[in-house]
Amino acid sequence: LGRLFGPITQLSGMQELFQTVVVSFSRVFELLDLKPLIQERPDAVKLDKDVAPDIEFENVSFRYPTADEVSLASLEHLKAKRERGEVTPDVLRDVSFHVQAGTLTALVGPSGAGKSTITHLVSRLYDPNSGTVRVGGHDLRDLTFDSIREAVGVVSQDAYLFHDTIRENLLYARPTATEDELIEACKGAQIWDLIESLPLGLDTVTGDRGYRMSGGEKQRLAIARLLLKEPRIVVLDEATAHLDSESEAAVQRALKTALRSRTSLVIAHRLSTIREADQILVIDGGGVRERGTHDELMAKGGLYAELYHTQFADPRINEAKPEREDEL
Ligand code: ATP
DSSP, rough: OHHHHHHHHHHHHHHHHHHHHHHHHHHHHHHHHOSSSSSOTTOOOOOSSSSSOOEEEEEEEEEOOOGGGOOOOGGHHHHHHHHOOOOOOOOOEEEEEEEEOOOOOEEOSSTTTSSSHHHHTTTSOOOOOOEEEEEETTTTGOOHHHHHEEEEEEEOSOOOOOSSSSHHHHHHTTTTTTTTHHHHHHHHTTOOHHHHTTTTTGGBBSTTTTTOOOHHHHHHHHEEEEEEEEEEEEEEEEOOOOOOOOHHHHHHHHHHHTTTTTTHHHHHHHHHHHHHHHHEEEEETTTTEEOOOOHHHHHTTSSSHHOOOOIITTTTOOOOOOSSSOOO
């Protein structure tokens, strides 16, 4: 009997393994069955390539999907939860605004207000739960994924660099770019002087294990990518990190080139950007609380004026002064 003990415990171990495998398989089938949260319509159309489109939010409400919702097996469970009125709260509630083609709209507001969520909907990372997001007059849900990807260029706070050469990092934005086009984009993004000064120039390996770019340099490289991609809509999350004055002024100059004649939605942290904006939307609690230009909102003395004093008037954030006023 003693000799049987080993094999028996092994068998019971196998049963455990078998159960795990079966459960894993059923998870795999469940995942294969899953429909993506956003889908391209079979009759989806392409966005006109030649003009900068406008952006319109009409009565948009949105809440992030829960883990339950992305699992098909739990749809019944979710339905029951909905029937009991247990849903996640709306992150955006009845948001409406219009960004005219070729203009810059700054989104400002406290942390967690919903600013990034608005930008996620413009790139169609998610669909609204109600209401409509329109680009160039089209409901985003009627456009092909490719034309949205082509039209919208995103620069986030922390630009991701591949562990590869600067050249490859740039070609990722436009694989067919010529040497001259790469240099032109780097000049526009105020990063060419730095690249030219490196012994290997564009062939310098960057990323965590290569030449480590500073925050300001990474941002300018991201702007160079944007210039190569030539999107007609720019979604930009301005960095909150304090850059040194020189880097800051260079980033501002680069942005001026990058945003020219594009439709821009900027999560703004800098006074220079909000002063430049054609329109400022003050987002709070998932809604648009105030809208107007800097002067109009300051005169109103509401939430914007409060934010201005606590956030934007901070000389440490806005210390970078341009050499000339017209550079901003
Ligand atoms: P910040 O200025 O801090 O970046 P924000 O105004 O951009 O804030 P959002 O990031 O849009 O705010 O977040 C709005 C709300 O949505 C927050 O309550 C946040 O916790 C929630 N949220 C953001 N992303 C997700 C997500 N992927 N899943 C679930 N909830 C999320």
